[in-house]
Amino acid sequence: MEINGLTWGLTIALIVGLLAFDYFAHVRKAHTPTIREAAVWSGIYIALALAFGLVFFLFGDTQHAVEYYTGYILEKALSVDNLFVFLVIMASFGVPRDYQQKVLLFGITFAIISRTVFILIGAAAISAFSWVFYLFGIALIVIAGLQLKSEMGDADEAEEEADNVMVRFVKRFLPASDHYDGDRLFTVENGKKVMTPMLLVMIAIGLTDILFAFDSIPAIYGVTQEPYIVFAATAFSLMGLRQLFFLIDGLLDRLVYLSYGLAAILAFIGVKLVLHALHENTLGFINDGQPVPVTEIPTTLSLLVVVGILVLTVIASLASPKGQALRALQNAEKYSHRYTELDDAATPAEREKAAALMDEWIRRAERVDGKWHDQLIDHKDRWSAIIRQAHEARLADLRDADAAGVSQKIVAQDGPTV
Incomplete structure (x- = not known):
């Protein structure tokens, strides 16, 4: 393909x-996408990305097709990891749920623009200096090590501190209102036009996204040296990320080993880049400036390794004790919240069904192992408040039913300890 x-x-x-x-079509009117809406549009964007790769096959360009799919999967995994940081920043600014998709779409747009700049810079550097592959490879190995170190340490505290620094930096140089005015970027306070937190969170995400490019771009150049493939794979991996976030919201926290998997992938790509640099060596202090006879890792094998690591990471995360504990906790909150959202039109049978689901997942959350109970439940006041609210609503429904003379066979028990 030309x-x-x-x-x-x-x-x-x-x-x-x-x-x-x-x-x-999607963020012009502020709203929280439904699961169905998120699923449909996530499927459409993924289908478009996969169909784009088929164009290479139509032209008989199998090599570029494999490079594109490998790069797409790699960048998709890295972009999902970036969502964690976006969530931390949005939580720090208290972005209302209905406005989160607009913030995410801005972050995606800025990511495409900033990474395109890095792609062009990387292409120019590779064209001028073949030894750049050494720098890319070593950088990825170091980043993988740092990510692994932070994950084995207090990663949550470090991430929160980094976010606080970013928030303080933005607020210091860009004074703004402390209150949202819908999804407006500017508002008027005391007769003066000031920026809203909506603009501040977009700036914070934009600045943070530049840091993401330092592992994203070298990693995909380890898959292919064709700038067009790098651009296409990166852009399509970011498209639809907003819908994917709302589709897998809640599942993100349960991918407890995702950072380990990504660290392994970055290290693998780093080694691949170093081997390629040795194969194309021109540095005088290495083998007298001559290429080193090493075996390079083919792109097809890279695709299998990346996919294999991601599959193992997801399975291990969801099957782990921590992943199971998070599932119990999240479902306890979800079904408790659903119970509180029942309106007056709900029938007694619907209320009983909702209450049964709520009680079942609350019991599962209370049976979580002591270690995870302390870390995930006892320290989550937000979750406890939602469950307490649902329990109070349940008791109120039972009292109303008794007052109305309706026969009830359900005995109200003490509230959950979660």
């Missing part, structure tokens, strides 16, 4: 068109 100016132009136009569609 990659020329027309190919670049059509691809860029497609990406810009998809972004424009998202802005006008």
Whole structure:
């Protein structure tokens, strides 16, 4: 497949068109996407990304097709990991749920722009200096080690501290209102036009996203050295990330070993880059400036390794004691919240069914092992408040039923200890 100016132009136009569609069709009116809406559009964007790779096969370009799919899967995994940091930043600014998808879409747009700049810089550096692969490879291995170290230490505390620094930096140089005014970026206070937290959180996410490019771009250049493939795989991996967030919301916290899996992938790609650099060596102090006869890792094997690590990471996370504990806790909150949302039109049978689900998951949460109970439940006041609220609503329903003379065979028990 010939990659020329027309190919670049059509691809860029497609990406810009998809972004424009998202802005006008999805986030123009603030709302929280339903599971169905998130699932449909996540499927559409993933299908578009997979279909784009088929174009290479149509032209008989199998090598670029494999490189594209490998890069897409790698960048998709790294972008999902970035959602954790976005969530921390949005929580620090207290972004209302209905406005979160607009913030996420801005972050995605900024990520595409900033990473395109890094892609072009990386391509120019590789073209001028073949030894850049040494730097990319060593950088990825170091990043993998740092990620592993932070995960084995107090990663939550470190991430929270990093976020606080970013928040303080933004607020110091960009004074703004402490209150949201819908999803507006500016508002008027005391007759003066000031920025809202909505603009501040977008700036914070934009600045943070630049840091993400330092592992994202070198990693995909370890898969392919074709800038067009790098751009296409990166852009399509970011498209639909907003919908994917709302689709797997709650599952993100349960991927407890995702950081370990990504560290392993980055280390693997780093080794692949170093081997490639040795194979193309021009540094005089290494083998007298001659290429080193080493075996390079083929792209097909890279694809299998990346997919294999991700599959093992997800299975191990969901099956782990911590993952099971998080599932019990999240479902206890979910079904408790659903019970409190029942309106007056709900029938007694519907209320009993909702109460049974709520009670079942609360009991499972209370049976969580002591270690995870302390870390995940006892320290989560937000979860406890939701469950207490649901229990109070349940007692109120039982009292109302008794007052109305309805026969009830359910005995009200003491509230949960969660």
